[in-house]
Structure formats: structure tokens, C-alpha cells
Amino acid sequence: MSPEQARSFCADRCDAETISRFAEFVDMLASENERQNLVSSASLADAWTRHIADSLQLLDHVSRETSPWLDMGTGAGFPGLVIALARPELEVVLVESRKRRVEWLEEVCARFSLSKCRVVGSRLETIESFPAGVISARAFAPLAKLLRLSARFSTPTTTWLLPKGRSAAQELQEQSQAIQAMFHVEQSATDPEAAIIIGHGRPPES
Ligand SMILES: C[S@@+](CC[C@H](N)C(=O)[O-])C[C@H]1O[C@@H](n2cnc3c(N)ncnc32)[C@H](O)[C@@H]1O
Structure with a gap:
């Protein structure tokens, strides 16, 4: 997807205020990236x-009111902060362990008055469980570890949205039959070589 296509993909899904x-x-990301290494310079140029579009596409896979949304290892803001910017009325919880990234996420939330978006500056393993409507994570951990760390936040109705790059199908294939039955893989709208692991429910104990 070219930058122009990405802007038009976003404009098809968001109003003018959100696009601005x-x-x-x-x-802001470009300026902050000069102070701390948030994203690669190649990805910043695109x-x-x-x-933005890579995160926003997740909204196409979940019903509109589903919340709270738990984003694990948000880093510079992806995908969870983009979701909060697109849908400020949704309760979104961003979990990130690195202090300077946490400060950055808090700064963006304050700038855009994202009062329903909560930044939790801790390791996921240490935070109290809550029932999440959506669990998302991009580039956070291999699938088995990700599920092990986060199953306790899921319920029978949780939607899982896990952008996984090229490894999606392979990672899913390596899981138990029960996990494979719970999830499927969809191609990313932004990159033909990438995919998203999508699922519903609570993974069985392994
Ligand atoms: C590779 S980055 C990906 C960031 C972002 N999701 C993205 O796709 O651009 C992984 C992020 O997860 C954070 N992280 C790793 N392990 C974590 C944990 N156990 N709890 C909370 N955050 C964690 C790291 O500090 C880092 O910012």
C-alpha cells in the first residue's frame, strides 16, 4: 500500500478531525524519534x-462497541494508540514497560485529551487481570508466549487481533489443535506479505 493509498484507506474509515x-x-512521532528510538527511520518515512493504516485496519475485524481494548507492548503507539486516536470514546489500555515510551504515550494521550485511554507503565506479567473485549499486540512476543502471558485477560467473547508479519501462518500451525481451532489468519490490508492472527474466546490452558 502506497502512502497515498494509506491516507485514503484511513479517510474511508475516519472523519476529517481524526485524520488531522x-x-x-x-x-509528533517524527520529532520524538529524534530524542528516543521509537520506530525505524524507514518506517517513519512511510x-x-x-x-497508521496498519493499526487502523484492526477496527475492520471487531464490532464497533467492543471494549475495553487491551494493547500489549504498545511501544511508540501501535496499534493501541492509533485505535484510541480513531475511537476516543472507547476504553483502551496500553501496556508498555519502557519508561521513556510510557512518557511518550502519556504525552500523546494528554495532547489529544484521550481521557478513556489508560497507559500502564509496567510489565504485562505484573498487572492485575481484567476482562478485555479486545486483545491486540504487534511485534510483542511469539504466539505461544503471547497467549501464555495474556490468556488471563480473555473471556469467552474476547476478540484477539494479532498482526504478525510473515510468520502468522507458521506460528499458528505450531500451536495445539485447540488453539488452531480458535484462531485464523487474514492477510494484512497494508502489506501483502503480512498477516493478522484473529480469534475469539479464551485459549485452553496449555
Ligand atoms: C518490538 S516493540 C513493538 C512495539 C509496537 N507494538 C509496534 O508494533 O510498533 C515491543 C514493545 O513491547 C514492550 N514490551 C516487551 N515485553 C513487555 C512486557 N512483558 N510487558 C510490557 N511491555 C513489554 C517493549 O518495551 C517494546 O516497546
């Missing part, structure tokens, strides 16, 4: 495709 929030966020 994204544009300001991309500018931020609308690699970060």
Missing part, C-alpha cells in the same frame, strides 16, 4: 502505511 489528529501524531 493522525497527521499531528505523525509529526508512517501512514506502516503504522
Whole structure:
């Protein structure tokens, strides 16, 4: 997806006010990236495709009111902060362990008055469980570890949205039959070589 296609993909899904929030966020990200290493310079040059549209596409896979949304290992903001910018009325919880990234996420939430978006600056393993409507994570951990760490936040109705790059099908194939039955793989809208692992429910204990 080209940068122009990415902007139009976002414009098809968001109003003009949201698009201008994204544009300001991309500018803020570029300045902050000079102070701390948030994203690679290659991905920053293509931020609308690699970060904004890539995160926003997850909304196509979940019903509109589903919340709270738990995003694990949010880093510079992907995908969870983009979801909060697109849908400020949703309760979104961003979990990130690195202090400077946490400060950055808090700064963006304050700038855009994202009062329903909570930044938790801790390791996921240490936070109290709550029932999540959506669990998302991009580039956080291999699938088996990710499920082990986060199953306790899921319920029978939780939607899982896990952008996984090229490894999606292979990672899913390596799981038990029960996990394979719970999830499926869909191609990413932003990158023909990448995919998203999508599922519903609570993974069985392994
Ligand atoms: C590779 S980065 C990906 C960031 C973002 N999700 C993205 O796709 O751009 C992984 C992030 O997860 C955070 N992280 C790793 N292990 C974590 C844990 N156990 N709890 C919370 N955050 C964690 C790291 O600090 C890092 O910011």
C-alpha cells in the first residue's frame, strides 16, 4: 500500500478531525524519534502505511462497541494508540514497560485529551487481570508466549487481533489443535506479505 493509498484507506474509515489528529501524531512521532528510538527511520518515512493504516485496519475485524481494548507492548503507539486516536470514546489500555515510551504515550494521550485511554507503565506479567473485549499486540512476543502471558485477560467473547508479519501462518500451525481451532489468519490490508492472527474466546490452558 502506497502512502497515498494509506491516507485514503484511513479517510474511508475516519472523519476529517481524526485524520488531522493522525497527521499531528505523525509529526509528533517524527520529532520524538529524534530524542528516543521509537520506530525505524524507514518506517517513519512511510508512517501512514506502516503504522497508521496498519493499526487502523484492526477496527475492520471487531464490532464497533467492543471494549475495553487491551494493547500489549504498545511501544511508540501501535496499534493501541492509533485505535484510541480513531475511537476516543472507547476504553483502551496500553501496556508498555519502557519508561521513556510510557512518557511518550502519556504525552500523546494528554495532547489529544484521550481521557478513556489508560497507559500502564509496567510489565504485562505484573498487572492485575481484567476482562478485555479486545486483545491486540504487534511485534510483542511469539504466539505461544503471547497467549501464555495474556490468556488471563480473555473471556469467552474476547476478540484477539494479532498482526504478525510473515510468520502468522507458521506460528499458528505450531500451536495445539485447540488453539488452531480458535484462531485464523487474514492477510494484512497494508502489506501483502503480512498477516493478522484473529480469534475469539479464551485459549485452553496449555
Ligand atoms: C518490538 S516493540 C513493538 C512495539 C509496537 N507494538 C509496534 O508494533 O510498533 C515491543 C514493545 O513491547 C514492550 N514490551 C516487551 N515485553 C513487555 C512486557 N512483558 N510487558 C510490557 N511491555 C513489554 C517493549 O518495551 C517494546 O516497546
